[in-house]
Amino acid sequence: MGRGDRLVLRRNDFMVCAVRGRLFIGNWWRSYSLYAPIVWLAVCLAAAQTAPAKRFEFSLLDYLTRLRYSSGQHADSRLFFVGIDDTTQTKFGRWPFARVFHGELLGFLSAIQPAAVTWDILFSEEDGINDEAFIQGIGMLGAPVILAASTTASQSEHSVRGVNFGLTQPLTRVEGGNAVPDHESALIPVEALRKVCFFGFADSVPALDGVRRKVPLVLKIGDHFYPSLPLQSLMQFWKLQPQQLRIVLGDAIYLESPQVTRRIPINREGEFWINYRYEEDGFLNGSYANLHDELGRKYRNEPVGSLPDLNGKLLVVTLTSTGSSEIGPSPLNERSLVPLVFMNVLDNILRQDYLRIGNAWIIWIGWLLAAYATVRIFEHLDFPRAAAVLSAVVVATLAAMYFLFIKGNLWLPLGVPVLGFVALQLGSGGRRLLQEQQAKRKIRNAFSSYLAPAVLEQVMKNPDEVKRGGVRKPVTILFSDIRGFTTWSESAEEKVFIAQLNEYFTEMVACVNRHGGTLHKFIGDAIMAVWGDAISTGLENDARLALRAALDMRVALAQLNQKWQAENLSTHKIGIGLEHGEVLVGNVGAPQRMEFTVLGDAVNVASRIEGLTKYWHVDIAVGEKARALAGDRFLSRTLGHFRLVGKQAATAVCGLIRELQSGESIPNLVRVYEDAFSAYVAGDFKRALVGFEQYLEMEPGDYCASHYSEICREQLSKPSAEPWDAVHVSRAK
Incomplete structure (x- = not known):
């Protein structure tokens, strides 16, 4: 096999693949x-x-x-938010100030008896004698104290493996813990505080946009699971032991005790979705400094100003001062206190107000x-x-x-x-x-080849008007035919004949298009056009447009004949027939070739009316239906009543003369003819003859008047024994 053959095969393979690809895409x-x-x-x-x-x-x-969110809403009244604010730092010194003041606050709180106090603060470094004062205050309080721990703030050197966690015990009933991240290091409270306090992990990792939408309630530290700061706070608030919590990761944390039952939903990683409802003003809250002073007065039995009811409440102490507190975005505020994350978590669980996903x-x-x-x-x-x-x-x-x-x-x-x-x-x-x-x-x-541009645009806007299979529509049909076409085609020079015929078709089609008709086909020298098939402007207007097109074709042919005569070419006459009727309109044919056409008896009638024109020596003949729809704007005269081939009923056919001007009345000449024809139909041949002869005086040589005059004379000279019938039987197909 040569190189050229291989190239041909490759091109063929490529073409096959391309065709298959196009077919696949098209089918898909x-x-x-x-x-x-x-x-x-x-x-x-x-x-x-x-x-x-x-x-x-x-x-x-x-x-x-x-x-x-509504600023008028308030969180669970069992929560109280204590802020170490700017006033507090002014009073006790810059943060971190001595822990002795924390011990004092807890000692003063012993007179109030809160349910639990949580410090959302890391106490991971020793403070010497101040820690002793802090521990003394914890002992005086008589209620559990919970401190913060963190894995996110820790470094690898803060390993907690083997470290005694003091009062904080691991959660023992955990199911399905494979997806929970394992932490080997953490920052936890100093040993002295761990012995008298519980702690929980205050981890909250922001999402990519900085918002904390979920927090872990269960964390794995080494080989054991421990509660987060919010969960530990609620355990101590409700006095729950670790064995009273059943954790099913991917489902919920179940609190099972006589005093409280809860189902807290969590995901496989032990995380809880926060249902944000409140900012700081939504929680009962107070300043650390103000609370310290008022509680001190109460403890010393001195007059007390404004002191909130803290009995049985869960207090959460955290930093809110400028420069010391942690600020981050929340769904409610671009600059929100991060500790409010845990406040919302606590409120969600207390109220069982969970965000469900x-x-x-x-x-x-x-x-x-x-x-x-x-x-x-x-x-x-x-x-x-x-x-x-x-x-x-x-x-x-x-x-x-x-x-x-x-x-x-x-x-x-x-x-x-x-x-x-x-x-x-x-x-x-x-x-x-x-x-x-x-x-x-x-x-x-x-x-485009046989619709008027304006009609084509309407069809483009309403393509459903043209459907395969067809719909029945009332239309006006025009047929035209060149007289003596066969003789002309046989005698003329071929090139001249084709050029002249094309020039004729161009002008005739232009007339159809100008008046909004649809050119359906050329049948030899014949033209078939329809109004109301693709787009209808109303039955009456369709008929008027068709009649105007026929009159325009008459003028166009006269101009062509004048031009051809000047060029020493043959001149021609045409016959035009029009009628209105219901037909089947649509695309008809095989899938390989479709043709937009009209089918029905009205098509045959229009064609046969056109055939009458050559026998009655007129150029435009109009059927009675089309003539009636066109109205009185058009001047015409009756050619006769005809029983067309294949029809039983007679059809009145008129010869179209012209369109009347606005306000113009019917000329006397036409009135004379119509009166004579009416007398003829009624069998009054004497009066009809007088009328036709009067018409011939005004229009000498008129075929119709001469024809009917001859019949009248015959009937007057040799009356027929048969009942009079004015209908002509047409044999023209």
Whole structure:
């Protein structure tokens, strides 16, 4: 095999692959409603795992949270937020000030008897004698004290393996802990404090946008599981032992004791989704310094100013001062105190006000079902309706998302699914738009040669008007024919004949187009045109336009004859027949070749009326239906009543003269003729003869008047024994 043969084979292989590729893409595109939902589902599932998609979903969650937020709402009254603020640092010194003041505060609180006191502060370094004072205050309080620990703030050298955690005991009933991150190091309270205090881990890792939306309630330190700061605080608030908590990772933390039962939802990593409701003003709160002073007065039995009721409450002490407190974004505030994260967690659990997350599988299965249910519906809607329905579906989905969040604390992450659904339907709309454009191109290619430009534009706007298989429509049909065409075609020089015939067709088609008709076909020298098939402007107007086109063709032929005569070419006459009737309109034929046409009896009638013109020596003949629809704007005279070939009933046919000017009355000449013809039909031959002869005096040599005058004379000289019938039997096909 030579190199050239190999190149040919490669080109052929390439062409085969290209054709197969186009066929595959075309078949897939045509089967869009079958495959597209699955494809878009895969795309959406992949996109949902990306950072931008997650940020988008979280932004929708934050937006819903802000919509729900009300500054007049208040958190659970069992919580009290104590802030070490600027006033406190002015009084006790810059942070960290001596822990002796913490001991004093706890000692003063012993007279109030709170349920528990949590310090959202790390005490991981010793403070000597101040720690002793702190421990003394803890002993005086008589209520559990919980301190903060952290894995996120620790370094690898702070290993806690083998370290005695003091009062803090591990959680023993944990199921399914493989997904919880394992920590080997942590910052925990100093040993002296661990012996008298509980501690919990204050870990809260912000998302990519800096917002903390979930916090771990259970952490794995070494080989054991320990509670977070909020969970430890509530354990001590409710006096729960570790064995009274059953942790099922991926499900919930179950609190099982006589005094309290709770189901706290967590994910596989032991994390809790925060249902943000409050900023600082939503919690009962007070300044550390003010509380220290007022409690001191009460402890010393001195007059007390304003002192909140702290009995039985869970107090949370944290930093709020400028420059010392940790600030970060939350769904409610771009600059929020990070300790409010835990305050919201505590409130959520106390009130059982949990944020529930929609099941992703249910969401995507529902999406797929909705996609299949709607994609085929959208394919059959035009663009405005599809856009309106799509907008309504999206708005309804977002409204349901808002309602479920507000009323049921259920967050459905529907941002990506909604965008995917819109993309799916836009793809369907794009496919439909492409199909429409292709269909319009086919229509334009198919109809541009025989539709008037204005009519073609209407068809392009309403392509359903032209359907394969056809619809029944009332139309006005025009047939024209060149007289003596056979003789002319046989005697003329071929090139001259073709050029002259093309010039004739050009002018005649222009007349049809000018008046909004559809050129259906050339049959030899004959022309067939129709009004009202592709686009109708009303039955009456269709008929008037057809008659105007016929009159225009008469003028155009006269101008052509004048030109041809000047060029020493043959001149010609034409006959034009018009009639109105109901026909079948549409694309008819085989898939390989379709033809837009009209079928029906009215087509045959119009053709046979055109055939009468050569026998009755007129150039335009109009059937009674078309003449009646056109109205009184057109001047005509009756050619006769004819029983056409294949018809039983007679048809009145008129010869079209011209269009009357506005306000113009019927000329006397035509009145004389019509009166004579009426007398002729009634069998009053004497009066009819007088009228026809009077007409011939004004129009000498008129064939119709001469013909009817001759019949009248025959009937007067030799009356027929048969009943009079004015109908002519036509043999012209």
